[in-house]
Amino acid sequence: xxxxxxxxxxxxxxxxxxxxxxxxxxxxxxxxxxxxxxxxxxxxxxxxxxxxxxxxxxxxxxxxxxxxxxxxxxxxxxxxxxxxxxxxxxxxxxxxxxxxxxxxxxxxxxxxxxxxxxxxxxxxxxxxxxxxxxxxxxxxxxxxxxxxxxxxxxxxxxxxxxxxxxxxxxxxxxxxxxxxxxxxxxxxxxxxxxxxxxxxxxxxxxxxxxxxxxxxxxxxxxxxxxxxxxxxxxxxxxxxxxx
Amino acid sequence: xxxxxxxxxxxxxxxxxxxxxxxxxxxxxxxxxxxxxxxxxxxxxxxxxxxxxxxxxxxxxxxxxxxxxxxxxxxxxxxxxxxxxxxxxxxxxxxxxxxxxxxxxxxxxxxxxxxxxxxxxxxxxxxxxxxxxxxxxxxxxxxxxxxxxxxxxxxxxxxxxxxxxxxxxxxxxxxxxxxxxxxxxxxxxxxxxxxxxxxxxxxxxxxxxxxxxxxxxx
Numbered sequence: 001x002x003x004x005x006x007x008x009x010x011x012x013x014x015x016x017x018x019x020x021x022x023x024x025x026x027x028x029x030x031x032x033x034x035x036x037x038x039x040x041x042x043x044x045x046x047x048x049x050x051x052x053x054x055x056x057x058x059x060x061x062x063x064x065x066x067x068x069x070x071x072x073x074x075x076x077x078x079x080x081x082x083x084x085x086x087x088x089x090x091x092x093x094x095x096x097x098x099x100x101x102x103x104x105x106x107x108x109x110x111x112x113x114x115x116x117x118x119x120x121x122x123x124x125x126x127x128x129x130x131x132x133x134x135x136x137x138x139x140x141x142x143x144x145x146x147x148x149x150x151x152x153x154x155x156x157x158x159x160x161x162x163x164x165x166x167x168x169x170x171x172x173x174x175x176x177x178x179x180x181x182x183x184x185x186x187x188x189x190x191x192x193x194x195x196x197x198x199x200x201x202x203x204x205x206x207x208x209x210x211x212x213x214x215x216x217x218x219x220x221x222x223x224x225x226x227x228x229x230x231x232x233x234x235x236x237x238x239x240x241x242x243x
Numbered sequence: 244x245x246x247x248x249x250x251x252x253x254x255x256x257x258x259x260x261x262x263x264x265x266x267x268x269x270x271x272x273x274x275x276x277x278x279x280x281x282x283x284x285x286x287x288x289x290x291x292x293x294x295x296x297x298x299x300x301x302x303x304x305x306x307x308x309x310x311x312x313x314x315x316x317x318x319x320x321x322x323x324x325x326x327x328x329x330x331x332x333x334x335x336x337x338x339x340x341x342x343x344x345x346x347x348x349x350x351x352x353x354x355x356x357x358x359x360x361x362x363x364x365x366x367x368x369x370x371x372x373x374x375x376x377x378x379x380x381x382x383x384x385x386x387x388x389x390x391x392x393x394x395x396x397x398x399x400x401x402x403x404x405x406x407x408x409x410x411x412x413x414x415x416x417x418x419x420x421x422x423x424x425x426x427x428x429x430x431x432x433x434x435x436x437x438x439x440x441x442x443x444x445x446x447x448x449x450x451x452x453x454x455x456x457x458x459x460x461x
Contacts, residue, residue: 133408133411136404136407137408139404140405140408143401144391144392144401147395147398147401148394148395153394153458153461156455156458157458160391160451160454160455160458161405163451164409164448164451165408165409168408168409168412169408171412171440172408172411172412175412175415175416175436176415178415178416178419178436179415179419
């Protein structure tokens, strides 16, 4: 059995990911089409919310991804700090804009749903507020990457920022609970609770979540590989100039 | 460590702009608010705790880039890094110096500005207490941000973008203490949370600051 750490070798990483990339992409397309068509046209309207409930198929997966992408960045940052694998730092860098967009999508779909349901686009609800803060964290992280020229310095600094930021993001998450009462409903897809969303909505939502995860994997693969190639090109050019 | 602290304090006082600037900025922000929202006493006294806290936060932010940038440019930071004093200690002392020159004056000036904002009488104690317990966290977090951006030319804007989200929990609890105090409610719980944040950041963040300083000095 080959070790997982073999993929720290950029060449090996690129070869493997490029082989699975088309499958992941097509699976994402199929999941999106399947889940969204199933969710939009073949599930009943909610008896109180009408058809606005269907925004749930985009809102919930994007919100889940927004948080999970930050966790993925946290893990890859740790791997970079501990084992100094460049692929890991690059994957964190590649994931950040995707995470920021997911946060925005969650915020926007939430606002579109909130307008008819709560009568307002925005409320200073703990969940909404912590998502806005998470978005600011993504912005700061990306800005720091963009501001530093030296690749290794940038990777080190952003990794530490990601670790410290995670602690503060978590702290903010609970601090805002203290600060204001919530309007947002509780989690509707917990694995450990009796009361969940009904199965008719649950299965298409699962397919949509799978679609979002696959889309994220595909984007990270392509962005990481692009960055590896760009670096290799820069190294080659630098060598040529010296020769 | 004490020598470093006195050196930093002396530099801040004599080089100009260290002591007074943050304080004047605090004053100006607070004075601007009534022009923005109108001079009604009831409204002003309602928003006073929050305005004082946000203004204190911005005043802190203003002087952050001075913590490491000047020493980085003239090379004294390299000397400090090679000195027997651990870099963690340097980071902590620098944050302390920043607090003494920026945070402490803000704490002392807050009651006077509270008067301008027609803060209710019951609010003066809590605003001073909350700033006293909260501003150390602002300085330590800010020192971390300053250490992150020390190698970047014109990093001031980036520094704000990095540091302000980190300030969020401190601001939430600090403003909550001040608000509850002004309304005459019990403010012990948020005050303890605020003190907890300050203690934890004081204990842990100098290590993070030292790590990123080492990276930047490489």
